[in-house]
Amino acid sequence: MILLTCPHCGPRGISEFTYRGDATVARPTAPEGVDDTSWVEYLHLRDNHKGPHDELWHHVQGCRRWLRVRRDVVTHKVISCCDLAGDPAGDVAESNP
Amino acid sequence: MSSHTSRYSLANLIRHGLTGHRGWTPAWRHPEPKPEYDAIIVGGGGHGLASAYYLAKNHGMTNIAVLEKGWLGGGNTGRNTTIVRSNYLLDGNAKFYEHGMKLWEGLSQDLNYNVMFSQRGVLNLAHTKGQLETFRRRGNAMHLNGIDAEILNRDDVAKFVPSMNMSPDARFPVEGGLLQPRGGTARHDAVAWGYARGADQRGVDIIQNCEVTGIRRDQNGVVGVETSRGYIATKKIGLAVAGHSTQLAAMADVRLPIESHVLQAMVSEPVKPVLDTVITFGAAHLYVSQSDKGELVMGGDIDGYNSFAQRGSLAIVEHVTTCLMALFPQFSRLAILRTWGGIMDMTTDGSPIIGTTPVPGLFLNGGWCYGGFKATPASGWVFAHTVATGQPHVLNAELSLDRFHTGRVLDEKGAGPYPWLH
Known part of the structure; x- marks a missing residue:
């Protein structure tokens, strides 16, 4: 099982976490003003890179914090894992072959 | 068509049996790629091979090739749980999969290849x-x-x-x-092999160990593909590459609603x-x-x-x-x-995409989520129509790529635009 090193709880198996997908997708700040094309980009279109992927995980069985994880989707190596709130002290790098 | 002796029948089984089964010929050729084809299907799994078969059989397009980076049926065609069904709620899916079910029911006879379709419910x-x-x-x-x-x-x-x-x-x-x-099951490898043999007999070049590395375009649309075995010219490209739809479409700057x-x-x-x-x-x-x-x-x-x-x-x-x-x-x-x-x-509505793309001459058959194997015959049937005529068949009109722009998504589960929940 892939281990995520939660900046608050330490290394935990991903069965403790809930996946929330691509972290690079940003909801338009004024949705009533956007055109169809940018709305479709936000809602549906994904880069789906074959390599490092930035994604959101919720530590739902732990500290319940939202984490931003960079993971290689081919090797499952976790490159970084930090609190979404961006606390620099919470940043950890780890290797998880 | 090949000679009558390579047809699979009881008479030929007996005839070859009397000569020690040394007379059988390989089920398909291994041709070198030609410099140009009328159409190229990328992906030698069930969907790509079925598409080539129906392009030749239903639309008379025989100067075509299937390019496969590995070996035939080595991807999801050989990895599924072989289930065939058409028990869908939404019209856009139900009619499509039911057309497939009817094709399954006559597939072994049509292909002259036993796909071991078993309607066990x-x-x-x-x-x-x-x-x-x-x-x-x-x-x-x-x-x-x-x-x-x-x-x-x-x-x-x-x-x-x-x-x-x-x-x-x-x-x-x-x-x-x-x-x-x-509903029931079928032998998944046999489906790929049966379609490959049928397409090959109609003149389709099936080229294995040939990876597409780029798509060449001019202002009018696609003009050819770069491959690990050289450049091949064509005006029509059909993508049927399962998990790598994103990567192939990106070669023509098309972004997809897929993870x-x-x-x-x-x-x-x-x-x-x-x-x-x-x-x-x-x-x-x-x-x-x-x-x-x-x-x-x-x-x-x-x-x-x-x-x-x-x-x-x-x-x-x-x-x-x-x-x-x-x-x-x-x-x-x-x-x-x-x-x-x-x-x-996995698409953002959990349903497949078969149809045209914003790039003229580039067609997409992908987004199969869980449902690819059972759809193989129907998918090939309507994709062949789409590639041959440039327009979707009535059965894949609702499976278009632009449904994500028009909002007419086909979300069987009502799970929302989260590919991992479908």
Whole structure:
């Protein structure tokens, strides 16, 4: 099982976490003003890179914090894992072959 | 067409038997790529090969090629749990899959190749009254689309699957189920091989070990493909590459509503016949049937996070086998023989995409999520129409790529635009 090193709880198996997908997708700040094309980009279109992927995980069985994880989707190596709130002290790098 | 001696028939079996079976010829050729084709299908799995077969058979396009980076049927065609069904709720899906079911019913004869299609029924189990009601709704919708469906109550289920745990004290007691009697299983490799042989006999070049590395365009649309075996010119490209749809479409600057995820499947050690239908477990996620070799073939959910690795985590294996134990406690001492994974191109509405793209001459057949294998004949049929005529067939009109722009998405589960939830 892939281990995520939660900046608050330490290394935990991903069965403790809930996946929330691509972290690079940003909801338009004024949705009533956007055109169809940018709305479709936000809602549906994904880069789906074959390599490092930035994604959101919720530590739902732990500290319940939202984490931003960079993971290689081919090797499952976790490159970084930090609190979404961006606390620099919470940043950890780890290797998880 | 090839000579009559390579046709598979009892007469030829006897004739070749008398000469020590030394007269059989290979089922398809291994041609060198030509400099130019009228159309190129990228991907030598079931969908690509079926598309080539129907391009040749239905549309008379025989100067075409199928390019495969590995070997035929080495991707998801050989990794699925071989289930065939058309028990869908929404019109856009139901009519398409039912057309496929009708093709399945005559496929072995059409291809002159035994795809071992076995209509043993597909039974969805319900564990609550509410769930049975939603099945009733889906069953009624299926009837309206001319598809067979039967609601079974608890006693009917007990009679239909006598080996299953029907105890009211079970962890998830069975309330009833929705049966599609015409559903069943087919031999997945045979489907790829049968279509390959049929396409080859009609003149299609099937080129293995040939990876597409780029798509060349001019201002009017596509003009050819760069491959590991050189440049090949063509005005029409059909993509049928499963988990790598994103990467191939990106070669023509097309972005897709797709994420790639790993779906696992597994088999037990082989045992004598114990299960003569396909069961899907409605309380959690399990589908199980027994192969002709005797193995129990099982699958469950995708692992749930983006993945291009053709392997998954043991958590899913544990989940699937736990579900199996809940239904069939007597299987608890069976060993798991093999597990494997395949990469699914999961769309944001859980339904496939077959149709045109913003790039003239580039066509897409992908986004199969869990449902690719059973769709193989229908997918090839309508994709061939789309590539040949440049327009979608009536059966894939609703499966267009632009449905994500118009808002006419086909979300069977109502799960929203989250590929990992479909």
